[in-house]
Amino acid sequence: MSHLINGQWVDGLGHEMHSVNPATNQVIWQGRSATEEQVDAALKAARAAQFRWFSQGLEARLAIINAYKAQLEANKEQMALTIAEETGKPLWETRTEAAAMIGKVGLSITAYQERTGSKEGETPAGRAVLRHKPHGVVAVFGPYNFPGHLPNGHIVPALIAGNTVVLKPSEQTPRVAELMLKLWQEAGLPSGVVNLVQGELDTGKALASHPEIDGLFFTGSSRTGHLLHQQFGGEPGKILALEMGGNNPLIVRQVADEAAAVHDIIQSAFISSGQRCTCARRLYLPRTDQGDAILARLVEATGKIRVGKFDAEPQPFMGSMISASAAQAMVDAQARLRDLGGETLVELRQLEADTGLVSPGIIDVTAIGDLPDEEYFGPLLQVIRYDDFDQAIELANRTRYGLSAGLLSDSRDEWEYFLARSRAGIVNWNKQITGAAGSAPFGGIGASGNHRASAYYAADYCAYPVASVEADRVSLPATLAPGLEI
Numbered sequence: 001m002s003h004l005i006n007g008q009w010v011d012g013l014g015h016e017m018h019s020v021n022p023a024t025n026q027v028i029w030q031g032r033s034a035t036e037e038q039v040d041a042a043l044k045a046a047r048a049a050q051f052r053w054f055s056q057g058l059e060a061r062l063a064i065i066n067a068y069k070a071q072l073e074a075n076k077e078q079m080a081l082t083i084a085e086e087t088g089k090p091l092w093e094t095r096t097e098a099a100a101m102i103g104k105v106g107l108s109i110t111a112y113q114e115r116t117g118s119k120e121g122e123t124p125a126g127r128a129v130l131r132h133k134p135h136g137v138v139a140v141f142g143p144y145n146f147p148g149h150l151p152n153g154h155i156v157p158a159l160i161a162g163n164t165v166v167l168k169p170s171e172q173t174p175r176v177a178e179l180m181l182k183l184w185q186e187a188g189l190p191s192g193v194v195n196l197v198q199g200e201l202d203t204g205k206a207l208a209s210h211p212e213i214d215g216l217f218f219t220g221s222s223r224t225g226h227l228l229h230q231q232f233g234g235e236p237g238k239i240l241a242l243e244m245g246g247n248n249p250l251i252v253r254q255v256a257d258e259a260a261a262v263h264d265i266i267q268s269a270f271i272s273s274g275q276r277c278t279c280a281r282r283l284y285l286p287r288t289d290q291g292d293a294i295l296a297r298l299v300e301a302t303g304k305i306r307v308g309k310f311d312a313e314p315q316p317f318m319g320s321m322i323s324a325s326a327a328q329a330m331v332d333a334q335a336r337l338r339d340l341g342g343e344t345l346v347e348l349r350q351l352e353a354d355t356g357l358v359s360p361g362i363i364d365v366t367a368i369g370d371l372p373d374e375e376y377f378g379p380l381l382q383v384i385r386y387d388d389f390d391q392a393i394e395l396a397n398r399t400r401y402g403l404s405a406g407l408l409s410d411s412r413d414e415w416e417y418f419l420a421r422s423r424a425g426i427v428n429w430n431k432q433i434t435g436a437a438g439s440a441p442f443g444g445i446g447a448s449g450n451h452r453a454s455a456y457y458a459a460d461y462c463a464y465p466v467a468s469v470e471a472d473r474v475s476l477p478a479t480l481a482p483g484l485e486i
């Protein structure tokens with residue numbers, strides 16, 4: 001029973017699916033995908049539940065949403081374990097993901113009140129009132145790298161605003177989604193308010209193209225996001241929020257603390273085995289003695305990074321990638337860059353055949369004239385040596401993406417210079433470029449998003465404003481318009 005439709009757990013009627021622990025290939029979840037008819041049933045359930053969910057009022061909705069938060073708190077270790085088993089991420093890290101899911105509730109309530117609250121004031125035309133209303137039924141698509149936190153980051157604000165939801169999680173992480181929905185049920189969520197359909201491409205397409213949806217909130221690759229955007233062409237009445245990938249640059253300048261710089265680079269490039277949308281993919285190092293020294297320290301520290309299974313003791317910094325094929329894709333990407341003229345400084349290696357366990361890699365791609373503008377979604381850092389700051393900024397901006405960017409420099413003037421010229425939605429100074437806060441907006445420009453930032457600004461795409469001019473009774477104005485006699 002892997003789909004939740006109208007409050008009932010049902011078996012899928014589509015094709016067989018399974019998910020594995022990617023470090024061992026042990027099967028940890030099996031089921032069948034949802035068919036078009038099951039997607040249709042889930043959307044009809046969401047539609048039937050929507051007005052009642054909205055019209056009961058914010059306080060009643062928040063009572064259930066806070067009960068869900070309490071369920072997350074009571075089951076946070078189980079959530080962390082489930083995410084770790086299915087994604088391969090180490091437990092220390094999935095505990096932070098479970099904590100982010102809990103934190104999301106309070107942040108989203110504050111954001112809803114601050115960004116989409118109501119207000120009223122007197123105007124010459126009468127009492128002007130601003131309110132916000134939900135779009136209706138929204139589809140949520142989640143990625144595999146944060147299978148709890150990121151779908152949760154769409155669902156919680158959507159429900160606060162009064163929408164109902166059909167969730168299609170990544171086909172690589174069905175088990176996490178199942179646990180999340182069980183916690184919503186335990187919290188007393190009425191039937192049909194959140195529905196879960198598991199599946200791959202067919203299920204995703206059936207949901208995204210269904211006429212019943214009023215909006216779609218997507219977190220995933222730029223490729224899929226662009227397909228969805230094309231599909232939504234000619235549908236201006238539907239809200240589409242796209243949170244997509246990046247090819248993120250990090251520039252290093254003069255710094256006093258080289259060890260701290262190396263730490264920020266490693267946290268930017270290799271956390272979550274490089275499977276974060278914000279990860280640094282391109283590192284710009286000056287052609288100076290200090291650039292050489294930082295690179296030497298980085299190579300040494302990268303070679304010492306502990307990689308291992310999610311529950312290994314002592315804990316690894318990097319767990320398994322999501323699958324053996326994702327690991328192989330990184331080995332292939334490294335080979336392609338090498339063929340183009342890249343020089344391997346630390347080799348990314350698959351550590352155990354047919355698993356997602358890989359070691360982190362660094363490749364110097366300075367000699368590649370036309371560097372591919374690709375998001376390599378794994379622990380492979382490309383290094384580019386540069387001569388002057390303007391050149392580094394120009395190269396850093398040479399991407400169709402624009403998610404995150406960073407500068408490591410002890411000069412405030414350089415930071416201000418960089419900030420003014422960088423093209424990204426998240427731009428950090430002397431801090432890692434991963435690990436964004438839920439109390440800030442989160443989104444990118446270019447191929448990274450469609451100007452519907454998530455996290456603190458998710459409230460904005462979950463509700464639309466309704467402006468009213470109101471009076472308690474109809475009354476004639478003191479002066480009639482010329483030419484009128486009443």
Ligand SMILES: NC(=O)c1ccc[n+]([C@@H]2O[C@H](COP(=O)([O-])OP(=O)(O)OC[C@H]3O[C@@H](n4cnc5c(N)ncnc54)[C@H](O)[C@@H]3O)[C@@H](O)[C@H]2O)c1
Pocket residue numbers: 141142143144145146150168169170171199200201204205208219220221222223224225227243244245246276277278375377403443448
């Ligand atoms: N900007 C962000 O907030 C953010 C956060 C996390 C991950 N990401 C990006 O997500 C990617 C990794 O996640 P992924 O591999 O799961 O992404 P993906 O695009 O392969 O899948 C995302 C979701 O879309 C579904 N899907 C795939 N093709 C579809 C189609 N044609 N029609 C409808 N649905 C479809 C998938 O089943 C999944 O549920 C990376 O590119 C990463 O940068 C972005």
Ligand SMILES: O=CCC[C@H](NC(=O)CCC(=O)O)C(=O)O
Pocket residue numbers: 145146153275276277278433434435436437438439442454455456
């Ligand atoms: O993989 C992409 C997300 C990475 C993560 N971003 C967030 O968690 C955004 C904050 C939020 O949604 O609450 C990161 O920056 O590491």
